[in-house]
Amino acid sequence: MEKIKNIPLFSKLSDENIKKLEAISYFKKYNADEIVFYEGDKPGTLHILVDGVLKLYKTDSKGHEIYIHQFAPTAMVGELANFENMKFPATARFITKGEILKIDFKRLEKNFFKNPDICMEIIKSLTKKVKILSQVIHHEMVLTSEAKIAQFIYEHPNIFKNVKNNQIAAILNVSPETLSRTLTKFKKNSYITIDKEYNITILDEKSITSLFN
Numbered sequence: 735m736e737k738i739k740n741i742p743l744f745s746k747l748s749d750e751n752i753k754k755l756e757a758i759s760y761f762k763k764y765n766a767d768e769i770v771f772y773e774g775d776k777p778g779t780l781h782i783l784v785d786g787v788l789k790l791y792k793t794d795s796k797g798h799e800i801y802i803h804q805f806a807p808t809a810m811v812g813e814l815a816n817f818e819n820m821k822f823p824a825t826a827r828f829i830t831k832g833e834i835l836k837i838d839f840k841r842l843e844k845n846f847f848k849n850p851d852i853c854m855e856i857i858k859s860l861t862k863k864v865k866i867l868s869q870v871i872h873h874e875m876v877l878t879s880e881a882k883i884a885q886f887i888y889e890h891p892n893i894f895k896n897v898k899n900n901q902i903a904a905i906l907n908v909s910p911e912t913l914s915r916t917l918t919k920f921k922k923n924s925y926i927t928i929d930k931e932y933n934i935t936i937l938d939e940k941s942i943t944s945l946f947n
Contacts, residue, residue, distance in 0.1 A: 737761070741782060741808055741835065743855040754845060759837040770811070770826040770834060777815040777822060779836040783807050786832015787893060789905060792824045801905045804829065804890075813856070829905075830896050877946055879908045883916045884945035887926065887934060895932040 738744055738759070739752055747755065761784070764770065770781060773792060783805050790802045790811070802824055805811055815822045816839045846852050877885065886906055887894075894902065903910040920926045925938045936942055 737784075738835065741784065743782065743808075743810070743852060747849070747852075751846070751849075755837070755842075758841040758845075759835055761833055761835050763833045764828045764831065766828055766830050768828050770828065771822050773822055773825045775822045777812065777819075778839060780813055780816055780839045780842060781811045781826070782835040782837070783809045783811055784833050784835055787829040787897075788832060788834075789827050789829050790824050791827070799904055801907055804905065810856075829893070829901065879906075879912050880916050880919075881946040882906045882908060883913060884920070884925075884942050887920070888936065888939075888942050888946075891934045891936060894928075894934050 738755060739747070744752065744755060764786065770788065771777075784807050786807070788805045788809075788811060790805065792800045792802060794800060811826055811834075812822050812824075814820075883906060886902070899913055900910045903913040906913065917926075917928065920942075921928060923938075923941070925936070925941050927935045927937060929935075
């Protein structure tokens with residue numbers, strides 16, 4: 735019960751309602767690189783990320799991945815497909831080990847959508863998705879490779895110790911060589927340091943942020 739109540743979306747529910755929610759949901763653990771849902775799958779459950787880092791991407795006609803966004807706890811993922819009764823428009827895959835709360839969407843809608851607190855959290859989540867779309871457009875059409883990497887370091891400095899460079903390069907839609915060369919440049923310019931465990935520390939935040947702002 736406490737595990738569900740710790741999720742902001744349900745934190746204000748009574749114990750009675752938490753028990754009702756438990757009856758229509760379950761937690762599922764995933765390993766790194768496991769798929770949560772594929773682009774084109776039909777929805778049926780609401781997915782709430784409670785642990786790990788999840789990558790959302792589309793695949794073009796040549797099989798290349800087009801990075802959209804990555805999610806960290808706690809976040810709803812793919813909820814628009816449920817609300818619009820449409821197929822998932824993208825694929826969700828874990829970058830790290832993780833866990834998701836899966837909820838039967840129809841029963842959630844029937845029993846809980848009259849609760850104003852839940853409705854407000856859903857509105858906030860959908861608003862964030864609009865912001866994400868705007869960021870994706872800006873990221874791919876405006877930012878240089880160096881700016882993409884600087885922004886990624888600034889927003890996710892701890893992910894480098896858990897995710898391989900070629901995976902990060904794929905997320906950023908740059909080549910592994912470009913990522914490696916840029917990290918070396920940032921180190922040389924004393925923007926960052928990288929220790930043996932690949933923890934990144936930003937030394938010059940002003941210079942890093944100036945690259946993408």
